[in-house]
Amino acid sequence: MSKQASGTAFMALLRRDFLLAYRRRAELLQPLVFLLVVVTLFPLGVGPSPDLLANIAPGVIWIAALLATVLSLDSLFRSDFEDGTLEQMVLSGQSLALIALARTVAHWLVAGLPIVLLSPLLAMWMNLPDEGLLILIESLAIGTPVLSLIGAIGGALTVSLKRGGQLLSLLVFPLYVPLLILATSAVSSAVAGLPYTGQLGLMTAGLIASMTLAPFATAAALKLSLS
Amino acid sequence: MNPIYLFFHKTGSPPWFYNFSGKLIPWLWVGFLLLTAYGLYLGLLVAPADYQQGESVRIMYIHVPAAWMSMMIYGLMAIWGFIALVWRIRIMEVLIISSAPIGAAFTIIALITGSLWGRPTWGTYWVWDARLTSELVLLFLYFGVIALYNSYDEPRKAARAASLMAIVGAINLPIIHFSVVWWNTLHQGSSIGTSGNSIHPSMLWPLLYMAIAFKLYYGANLLSRARLRLLKQDHRKRWVKDLLTEETR
Numbered sequence: 001m002s003k004q005a006s007g008t009a010f011m012a013l014l015r016r017d018f019l020l021a022y023r024r025r026a027e028l029l030q031p032l033v034f035l036l037v038v039v040t041l042f043p044l045g046v047g048p049s050p051d052l053l054a055n056i057a058p059g060v061i062w063i064a065a066l067l068a069t070v071l072s073l074d075s076l077f078r079s080d081f082e083d084g085t086l087e088q089m090v091l092s093g094q095s096l097a098l099i100a101l102a103r104t105v106a107h108w109l110v111a112g113l114p115i116v117l118l119s120p121l122l123a124m125w126m127n128l129p130d131e132g133l134l135i136l137i138e139s140l141a142i143g144t145p146v147l148s149l150i151g152a153i154g155g156a157l158t159v160s161l162k163r164g165g166q167l168l169s170l171l172v173f174p175l176y177v178p179l180l181i182l183a184t185s186a187v188s189s190a191v192a193g194l195p196y197t198g199q200l201g202l203m204t205a206g207l208i209a210s211m212t213l214a215p216f217a218t219a220a221a222l223k224l225s226l227s
Numbered sequence: 228m229n230p231i232y233l234f235f236h237k238t239g240s241p242p243w244f245y246n247f248s249g250k251l252i253p254w255l256w257v258g259f260l261l262l263t264a265y266g267l268y269l270g271l272l273v274a275p276a277d278y279q280q281g282e283s284v285r286i287m288y289i290h291v292p293a294a295w296m297s298m299m300i301y302g303l304m305a306i307w308g309f310i311a312l313v314w315r316i317r318i319m320e321v322l323i324i325s326s327a328p329i330g331a332a333f334t335i336i337a338l339i340t341g342s343l344w345g346r347p348t349w350g351t352y353w354v355w356d357a358r359l360t361s362e363l364v365l366l367f368l369y370f371g372v373i374a375l376y377n378s379y380d381e382p383r384k385a386a387r388a389a390s391l392m393a394i395v396g397a398i399n400l401p402i403i404h405f406s407v408v409w410w411n412t413l414h415q416g417s418s419i420g421t422s423g424n425s426i427h428p429s430m431l432w433p434l435l436y437m438a439i440a441f442k443l444y445y446g447a448n449l450l451s452r453a454r455l456r457l458l459k460q461d462h463r464k465r466w467v468k469d470l471l472t473e474e475t476r
Contacts, residue, residue, distance in 0.1 A: 153391075153395055157375060157392060158375075158378070160379075161378045163378075164378075167371075167375060170370060170371050170374055171371045171392060173367070174364045174368050174396070174399075174403070175395070175396070175399050175403075177364055177403050178399070178403055178405075181406045181409075181410045182406060185410070217391065221388070221391055224387050224388055225388075
């Protein structure tokens with residue numbers, strides 16, 4: 001398969017996924033509304049004290065982002081699996097890892113990027129100090145693609161199961177631990193006036209590693225689910 | 228035939244594995260019982276109490292080997308998972324899924340004995356310390372593999388999904404471990420390592436005996452589970468029928 005054909009396939013897949021996403025707008029909004037609701041619950045649960053909220057803000061926003069991502073991951077391959085599109089993609093002769101990557105990129109653009117864009121609102125609600133805001137956005141911008149990439153492995157592993165959603169969260173949450181630690185620590189350090197570039201650097205390393213490795217694992221899992 | 232291929236072919240055949248492991252299991256049990264008896268005798272009666280921790284230090288003789296096993300078994304699962312995925316050897320698929328409950332049990336033992344030790348020593352059953360946290364995450368990874376396996380109806384497909392999950396988890400495990408170490412550490416560093424031991428021989432020997440005993444236990448338990456699973460999977464096949472008629476005859 002020539003390089004050009006692979007590139008064309010990648011772009012065609014992206015375009016198709018955007019079109020599908022656009023036609024299912026209401027479905028896409030659900031994880032985002034969920035994100036807003038989860039963050040709203042925290043002040044109600046722990047009390048509205050601005051200092052307390054500012055302390056827990058990075059963790060709360062990041063955990064809400066994890067939950068919202070996992071919620072949207074369940075449908076990542078499901079409809080393609082159910083109507084047979086996935087089989088056709090495997091039969092197309094294109095590298096399955098590339099197809100998986102295209103699907104993951106599309107997922108991030110419609111599910112991850114909106115979280116990044118919503119984060120200033122969440123930061124305001126949680127009374128996050130201004131020094132942390134930019135770092136929060138940066139950490140989400142670096143981290144949410146990793147969530148999509150690693151989550152896609154779980155989504156591909158559970159796609160042929162009837163009740164894959166709960167299992168999916170059990171599979172991927174442990175894998176999200178390092179990211180959560182690094183991201184929240186970067187934001188907290190920035191608020192405290194400490195250096196935070198190390199954490200962001202490690203997160204970027206994680207992004208590069210998962211971008212190169214995760215699509216192959218996803219492809220293997222997809223093949224397995226179709227067998 | 229190339230001797231290496233022959234070896235793989237032979238060990239990969241269920242009847243051969245069934246017979247061979249049947250002969251091995253009693254020896255593993257004997258070794259486990261003897262070493263455990265000797266290790267516990269040395270650890271509980273002969274070894275001195277710690278000058279700071281008192282008698283509670285003796286929990287170490289169970290806790291540390293169990294924690295080692297919990298990590299070793301996950302690593303082994305990843306290796307077997309890799310072999311199962313690449314060469315499609317069915318014995319490996321059986322081994323990986325038979326390992327998971329044993330590994331999870333060792334993880335739980337390490338966590339519980341650690342809590343019991345932490346109460347008198349640290350003054351609390353649970354702290355969000357790095358090693359405790361990564362051990363807990365390891366337990367969740369085990370649960371994930373087991374749950375994934377049980378969700379599939381077809382055993383071979385289930386085993387391959389579990390293998391893939393074990394490999395992904397094993398790649399992440401060191402990252403998880405280092406990230407939580409960096410996050411928060413209260414646990415003491417390792418006393419035993421390649422750069423020299425900071426533990427007295429009277430305490431080191433029982434610990435090593437127990438560690439080997441636990442490995443033998445793992446071998447015995449794993450092979451027994453694998454045999455049972457093979458019998459269940461192959462219950463319609465010739466060799467199982469032959470085996471059963473032979474035994475009843």
